[in-house]
Amino acid sequence: MSIVGFGINYPTAREGTLKILETMQIPVMNFDMEEFMHGPHRTIVNHSYLIMVETKGAGEVLMKNLIHFAKSKTENHLIISTLQEANQQTIHIGEYPMTSSWLNIVVIFQVICTYLPEINGMNSSDPIYGDFVTTAGTRIA
Structure with missing residues (x-):
């Protein structure tokens, strides 16, 4: 999955990526829209998933073009x-x-990440690796 934003909403796309990764435990990438146009756009294939954040701003026309293109390549x-x-x-x-x-x-993004794991039968609170926290020292045990 890729999430694309521009301007003030590039960090928004990054936050959405983190939330989806944390809760759905699937590979997710985020891109500034102009960065996406220079290579990562090749990830738009029939079975790929793409979230685009469209707002007013300097990248508005390019985002409209990206949305038009993406709609022709994937329903996802x-x-x-x-x-x-x-x-x-x-x-x-x-x-x-x-x-x-x-x-x-x-x-x-918060709402999406609340419902999708449950719909997909996942408990995002269950760790994939039970020893990660203690081995990596990310939390006090």
Whole structure:
């Protein structure tokens, strides 16, 4: 899976990637939109998954072009947008200029990561490696 954002929403895409990785325990990559256009776009194939964060800003036209292209290559796409109306593959977020809506977009990732593991029969609290925390020293035992 790839998650693509631009401007203030590139860090939003990074946060969404971390949440999906933590809860779904699947490989996820995140990219700034311009970076994605220079190679990682080759990962858009029929069975790939792509989440695109579309908002107003300097990358708006390129993101529209990416969305148009992605729609022609895979049905497995989700658009989180302040510009498009909601439909089966688009979640509409209201435009809030003071925050560029990034906070509300992060909430969408939180909601996705609450429901998808349960729908897929996963308990994301179950560690994959029980000895990771103690071996790596990431938490006090």
